[in-house]
Amino acid sequence: MMSSLNRMNTRIIPFSFSYHEPTSLEEALSLLSKLGADGKILAGGTDLIVKMKARQAEPRHIINIKKIKELRYITVDEDKIRIGALATWRDLEKSSHIISRIPSLLDAASVMGGVQIRNMATIAGNICNASPAADSAPPFLVHGARVKAMSEKGARFVPIDSFFIAPGKTALMPEEMVVEIEIPLPPPSSSSAFLKLARTSMDLAKVSAAAYLKVDGGTIEEARVALGAVAPKPIRAPSVEKELIGKPATEETFKNASKHVVKDISPIDDIRSTASYRKKTSPYLVTDALLTALSRIGGEKR
Amino acid sequence: MIIKFRLDGRDVSVEVEPNELLLNVLRDKLGVKAPKYSCGIGECGACTVLLDGEPVLSCLTLAVDANGREVTTASGIKGEEAEMLMKAFAEEGAVQCGFCTPGMFVMSYALLHEKKRPTEEEIREYLRGNLCRCTGYVNIVRGIEKVVEMGGKK
Numbered sequence: 001m002m003s004s005l006n007r008m009n010t011r012i013i014p015f016s017f018s019y020h021e022p023t024s025l026e027e028a029l030s031l032l033s034k035l036g037a038d039g040k041i042l043a044g045g046t047d048l049i050v051k052m053k054a055r056q057a058e059p060r061h062i063i064n065i066k067k068i069k070e071l072r073y074i075t076v077d078e079d080k081i082r083i084g085a086l087a088t089w090r091d092l093e094k095s096s097h098i099i100s101r102i103p104s105l106l107d108a109a110s111v112m113g114g115v116q117i118r119n120m121a122t123i124a125g126n127i128c129n130a131s132p133a134a135d136s137a138p139p140f141l142v143h144g145a146r147v148k149a150m151s152e153k154g155a156r157f158v159p160i161d162s163f164f165i166a167p168g169k170t171a172l173m174p175e176e177m178v179v180e181i182e183i184p185l186p187p188p189s190s191s192s193a194f195l196k197l198a199r200t201s202m203d204l205a206k207v208s209a210a211a212y213l214k215v216d217g218g219t220i221e222e223a224r225v226a227l228g229a230v231a232p233k234p235i236r237a238p239s240v241e242k243e244l245i246g247k248p249a250t251e252e253t254f255k256n257a258s259k260h261v262v263k264d265i266s267p268i269d270d271i272r273s274t275a276s277y278r279k280k281t282s283p284y285l286v287t288d289a290l291l292t293a294l295s296r297i298g299g300e301k302r
Numbered sequence: 303m304i305i306k307f308r309l310d311g312r313d314v315s316v317e318v319e320p321n322e323l324l325l326n327v328l329r330d331k332l333g334v335k336a337p338k339y340s341c342g343i344g345e346c347g348a349c350t351v352l353l354d355g356e357p358v359l360s361c362l363t364l365a366v367d368a369n370g371r372e373v374t375t376a377s378g379i380k381g382e383e384a385e386m387l388m389k390a391f392a393e394e395g396a397v398q399c400g401f402c403t404p405g406m407f408v409m410s411y412a413l414l415h416e417k418k419r420p421t422e423e424e425i426r427e428y429l430r431g432n433l434c435r436c437t438g439y440v441n442i443v444r445g446i447e448k449v450v451e452m453g454g455k456k
Binding site: 011012013017019021045050064114119200202 | 303319320321322323326339341342343344347350356357358359361362363364366367409412428429430431432
């Protein structure tokens, strides 16, 4: 995204657009249905404004949803955690009593950007931007999150596995917006972890990985592994998962299973890393994520 | 459109286009030069201001978004604690070329409001979104530690 940094004028947004500031969800949805693909939702702006400066996005209408206060929440129900569209990464950190149930997401929150970015950027925006390296994506993938998308016609739930389509592209229709992300509360004897390799921790990932494990009497009952920045979108690693389920939860199992990750990934060379480096490091990162998840089961979660 | 907001303790109103950024409006239209333009893409923290008390990047904030809110730049941070920080920055040599200083200063102030006695690790963690092109991080951290040692906010 930043490859042409030195040739780019990042001082201004070099085009005009119409600005809308709905104060209710109904108003926002009605604007979206009227404007369709010409309208773009603005929340934190930490991705969208950068893209607009570089003319990678040139929306004719900006719909700033920050005034719709009721979309800013993180709550826990009987069986799920719900993250509203305007909840920021700082909100997530501050809700650690809730989010500690989803340890890998808290891991992601602690390495996502600096304080200012975390104050501005929303979790929903992180998935809507659909970067293959999005920090929230691997945790959501291993926890089986689902995305509540709304249009004037009503709401539908999109499983996170089918939400990401391609770099910058999601399953959202032009008249839809994300209003909430739901994460099922994980069962006892389970935990998860997220790790990333990056130049500095606030930088975008060269490779990232999340692992979720449910262990019963030393045997792996459930296993989910997901990676970022190694494919055109954040992905699950079924070849690894297959090698984990039913096996003893040991370092040896993890190491053997992690090798299979190369079948699931299709990394490229870009400004942050190379395909070869990503292929070499992915198995180790997956092993470490699995070990960290295992170490959290039974003991303190984080 | 005309926006009105509180800027460094005074009420201002200014005519802006929707595509104008808060940083440029502060610097070019309102004459507040403390926040600096540096990377323009949210990597460096030189443009940091407080929006309703929370540190944000003014280069990625639309000016219209400040309407009705409170914006505080390094120039607007005053009081005993600010004086202590300034003195400590000077004594510890935390200011080299000075370009990152307004951002570092705003962040240091915000940190001391959030945590009374941050550790060195917490200071470095809090400032990780602010780059110093002179690489003078050690002196900046020492400056903040000095204020912490003196008891920070009274």
